[in-house]
Amino acid sequence: MAKGNSFSAGKNRPARKPSPAHKQGATGTKSRLGDTLRGYIRHHRQVSVATLFRLLGDPVQTLMTSLVIAIALGLPAGLYVAVENLQQLGNRVKDTGQLSVFLKLGAKQAAIDSLQRELSNKPGVENVGYVSPQQALNEFQSVSGFGDVVSLLDENPLPAVLLVSYAENVDIVQLGELKNTLLQQAMVDDVRVDMEWVQRLQAILELGRKLALSLGLALSLGVLLIVGNTIRLAIENRRDEIIVVKLVGGTNAYVRRPFLYTGLWYGVLGGVIAWLVVTVGLVWLDDTVERLAGLYQSNFSLAGLGLRGLASLAAISATLGLLGAAIAVSRHLSALEPR
Amino acid sequence: MIQFDSISKRYPGGQDALSGVSFNLDAGEMTFLTGHSGAGKSSLLKLIMLMERPTHGQLLVNGKNLNRLHRSQVPFYRRNVGVVFQNHQLLFDRSVYQNVALPLLVSGYQPRDIGRRVRAALDKVGLLDKETQNPIALSGGEQQRVGIARAVVHKPKILLADEPTGNLDPELSAEIMQLFRQFCELGVCVLVATHDVDLISHMNCRNLKLDHGRLALDTGETRH
Incomplete structure (x- = not known):
């Protein structure tokens, strides 16, 4: 009897040959369970590497899909970086009430x-x-x-x-009232509330942050659709293979796995490219910003996404890729049954 | 091994593919399934593969009622059935070796076991020297033999074949049938759907003949 060949269709095995697995009893079951687990891990490793190589084997298609993801994620990420930089600028003058x-x-x-x-x-x-x-x-x-x-x-x-x-923490309304009373004095020409622009900046930054978030959410939906559609095409292209795998006893999880990894890799690649785009853009802008800051007697310079930014961008993107693939797979794979 | 108990299959269109079919197949038995095209041969095989479910009746395989088998259990059930198709369903994006290894990969075999079993199966069908080739480069008979190697590589207890000699000349057909007979002598339950009447007459095997979905003839068990 084949080792690891779990015959689920019945207790009474055919009396073809005395089964060695039968004699081993509990030990046999245990080692079979270990084999199954090892096989499972091995398959994950093989599939993850194989799908990555499959993607890299078709660099144009892969780059195009990853770039679309990168643009979709780079936009909100860039906006986020801009808002964070302005916030830093705002923090420097925060205390001037x-x-x-x-x-x-x-x-x-x-x-x-x-x-x-x-x-x-x-x-x-x-x-x-x-x-x-x-x-x-x-x-x-x-x-x-x-x-x-x-x-x-x-x-x-x-x-x-x-x-x-x-x-600190003076109320802007109170300042406004004081401004108005002072303006009525004959000797006062003009009153400027220095904090006003800081508060306006804060409000604008808040708006920017919300904009980045909503843009991020909307474009994340876009990423889901892009990955979903790409995976749908991949499923269509490998229709024959899927049917054969199902006929020889491949579980749905087995069939699903390469597509999920494909989505995951698209996400990771897209996230890394988005980070590169934002970082290159910042480096390009940094010179100009420093010169501008110099004109205002400031040593302000742009802060980028950093390695933590790379990690979180790649993680978010990978999650979106995986999710998009999962949606496509759940919609299209169950329809592919051998007929 | 396989028990059909008044099985009927009606497709959504309302046509009856099978009606009231009953028979038993034992392990180590080789049986032909014959009948005109549209008689229900393919439907019968699909029921055993669980590609379709019967509308009425009980289907027991190895003592297990397939009607009660949950969807999630179907892949594990299929790992004990080997199938040979008329159009052999080989994948042309990989080598002969990788095609034959597929059932083992799917079942999570150890890599060293896979190599051994694939070569044993290819040796059995006489194609050991072609393992690195792409199946598209092989002749029709060779492709069919690769399909057979894939169907038996995981040593299934049941081997189904749907018109396995449909595209082959008589000599090759006889060769393929000899292969099936060898598997049946090893204790595998072999069921071959065919319309090749000449071939059957030479083989001296049990014959189940379908006519418009009904079992018209059962020559009974023939031991070899």
Whole structure:
């Protein structure tokens, strides 16, 4: 009797030859179970390698499918990276709960002092700094690099400024109210809430993050469909083989396995290519961004996806590939029965 | 080994492929299944392969009622049945060796067992020297023998053949039949569907003749 040939169709085996497996009793069963497990693992190993080589053996088709997946995943990944970078930029100026009060050019020093004291006594205000027109001019000269131009001016065009610093987590509404009362003062020319743009940025980033997420979800659905369709074609191409395998006793799991691995590999390849595309794009942009940041006296530079990003992108993509393949297989494989 | 107990098979269209067919086949018995085309020969074989289920009646194989066999059990059942097709169903994207090895791969045999058994099966059909070739390069008779090697490589207890000599000349047909006889002498239950009446008359085997889905003739058991 064939070893490992489990005859499920009955207890009474035909009395063809004395069965060695029969004599072994429990030991025989145990070793057969071990054989089955080893065979199972061996098949997984063989199929995973064989499907990868099958994909690499048809590089054009494989590259095209993987590229489509890469584009679908690269878009949300790129958007995500952009949002994260802007977030970093936002984090650097997060604590500036500051109001800049620009005073009219002719404001009297006594009135300015009085306003400074009044503001210092308001609740939540930590500090009120005074920048005289001369100080502002000096600062401008040293930082901007336009010193020579400034010296050509007849008079100082810069106004006096009161810098009102708030404690952290100040309410933007409260700042807005203060801004309005200050604007009614005769000596106040303009009021800028420095935190406003940070909050706007946060809101935009939140929007960007949600956009990346919804784009990611929508395009993930696309990846499922792409992989599903590719696997459907692969099933169609290997129809004869599937029928023969089913006729000689291949289980559904056995038939399914190569297609699931194919989906998995497509996902992994697509994920890796998406990471490459985003990374290359960032390297390309980084120079420009650094130059731009330099113009704003910042040493900001772009942060990429990194190896962790690669791992998660490949994992997400592989899961999507596997899922897409599973959907295609469950829909199309059961219809392929030998007739 | 195989027991048909008033089996009927009606296809969804309403036509009766088999009606009230009963017979027993034993291990080590070689039987021919004959009849005009459309008499139900293929349907009968499909029932044994569980490619179809009977509409009425009991089908027992090796004491097990196939009607009660769950779908998930079908692959494991099929591993004990070898089938030879008229169009041999070989895969042309792989070698003769890989074609014959398929049933063993599917059942999870050890690689060293696979090599041994595949070569034994190819040796049996006289094609050991062709194992690396693609089956498309072989003649019709050789392809059919590869199909037989694949059907017996896992030593099934039942061997079914659907018009195995349909495309072959008489000499090759006789050769193939001799092969089947050898397997039956090893204790395999062999059932061959054919319309080649000349061949049957030479073989002195049991003959089941179907006519419009009914068992018209059963010559009874013939021991060799």
